[in-house]
Amino acid sequence: MKSNYVISCCSTADLAEDHFKKCDIAYIYFHYELDGKEYADDLGKSVSFSDFYEAMRNGAETKTSQVNAMEFENYFEDFLRQGKDILHVCFSSGLSGVVNSANIAKEVLQEKYPERKIYIVDSLGASSGYGLIMDKLSELRETGMDIEALYAWVEQHKLxxxxxxxxxxxxxxxxxxxxxxxxxxxxxxxxxxxxxxxxxxxxxxxxxxxxxxxxxxxxxxxxxxxxxxxxxxxxxxxxxxxxxxxxxxxxxxxxxxxxxxxxxxxxxxxxxxxxxxxxxxxxxxxxxxxxxxxxx
Known part of the structure; x- marks a missing residue:
């Protein structure tokens, strides 16, 4: 069922790329460094998961960085230009400040696109638990639930x-x-x-x-x-x-x-x-x- 809104999350929901596609879930990449070289957290495409963990076992240094406000602004605006509203569910605020970046972008874009709706949710979740929340939202959207009802549902049930x-x-x-x-x-x-x-x-x-x-x-x-x-x-x-x-x-x-x-x-x-x-x-x-x- 085609809807007039997008459900979206961060790559830290840890689902496979084909799973995101099958469920029509958009996502934006976090970033990480491996021995000083920066990569997108692109679901194991740039560096395979086995190579990544083998490097860690061999002493490689790792560092992570969240999505910044400008990245969110550019990412969200692509959907808004298409006339789509957005429900974006963020990686847990208990582990990252990424929800703040998303909210900054929302404030900027709502002035530019006052007719569009942008909802930001703190998942209070991580990895494939966060992914399972997104999976459920995809199922509920398919039943015809509108964006306001879906936003209310996830806020009520995420814990x-x-x-x-x-x-x-x-x-x-x-x-x-x-x-x-x-x-x-x-x-x-x-x-x-x-x-x-x-x-x-x-x-x-x-x-x-x-x-x-x-x-x-x-x-x-x-x-x-x-x-x-x-x-x-x-x-x-x-x-x-x-x-x-x-x-x-x-x-x-x-x-x-x-x-x-x-x-x-x-x-x-x-x-x-x-x-x-x-x-x-x-x-x-x-x-x-x-x-x-x-x-x-």
Whole structure:
């Protein structure tokens, strides 16, 4: 169904390019540096995900930068010139200031195009959880929902998207200052895997530590059993994203599929993109599903 508005997000929603196209979701690139060379976070086209994470394992330095206001202005204006309204959902304000850049561009463009509507949403989400929100918006648009109703829906329901993460490689958490060198060293020796989730402010928060991958894989699926809509009768989509650890992600997916027989399709496994991955490093698995409202 053709609509008179665009749904849009940042590349940090971590869906594959063909998924964005199939769902008619527009997106704008973040940026990252790999050993001083700048690239667009272009869904693994400039640098493949496997090459990117291998470079990180070999000590490459990474740095990220958000979309600036001028980039948003140019990006949005292409749609406005076509007579389209815009609903843009931003990467979490708990992890980036990109929503501020989008709002600055909105203010400039609304003076220039007073007849057009521009809605900016802080997703309070990241990676393919943010992507799963966009997927839902695409589905709702296909039912004929107008832009005002869709904006109200996402603001009401965005905190019902659960984000649970675990990491099997603590070295990048040490490097980023998220855990101490001592904790990282001891955790590495003992095979400690921290389990984190995203709170209501869109921040990543450590929740518990598990010894060994088997236990943390069981624990992350137990979180879904506890929080998913209708528990193990959950009948919506479930996404996973992974940073060069597909085997671990596949184990989570198989366990989810065995415990949730009414899933809407198979669990979809995506890549943690180069922006988010610059901070997590390789070895991270994230599980996303619709559930009860996130709280702290």
């Amino acid at each position: 019902e998207m659960h984000h649970w993460f675990f990491s099997t490689d603590l070295s990048f958490y040490v490097k980023g200052g998220r855990i101490s060198k001592t904790s990282g060293f001891v955790g590495g020796i003992l095979g400690i895997c921290p389990l984190l989730n995203m709170d209501s402010g869109g921040h990543l928060v450590p929740r518990k530590k598990y010894k060994g991958k088997k236990k943390v894989i069981e624990a992350i699926v137990e979180c879904m059993e506890k929080h998913a809509v209708d528990g193990t009768s959950y009948a919506d989509k479930c996404y996973i994203s992974q940073s060069d650890c597909y085997e671990d992600a596949s184990k989570v997916a198989k366990l989810v599929e065995s415990k949730f027989p009414n899933l809407k399709g198979k669990v979809e496994i995506n890549n943690v993109g180069t922006t988010v991955g610059s901070h997590t490093g390789p070895g991270t698995v994230a599980l996303f599903f619709w559930g009860d409202a996130r709280n702290d």
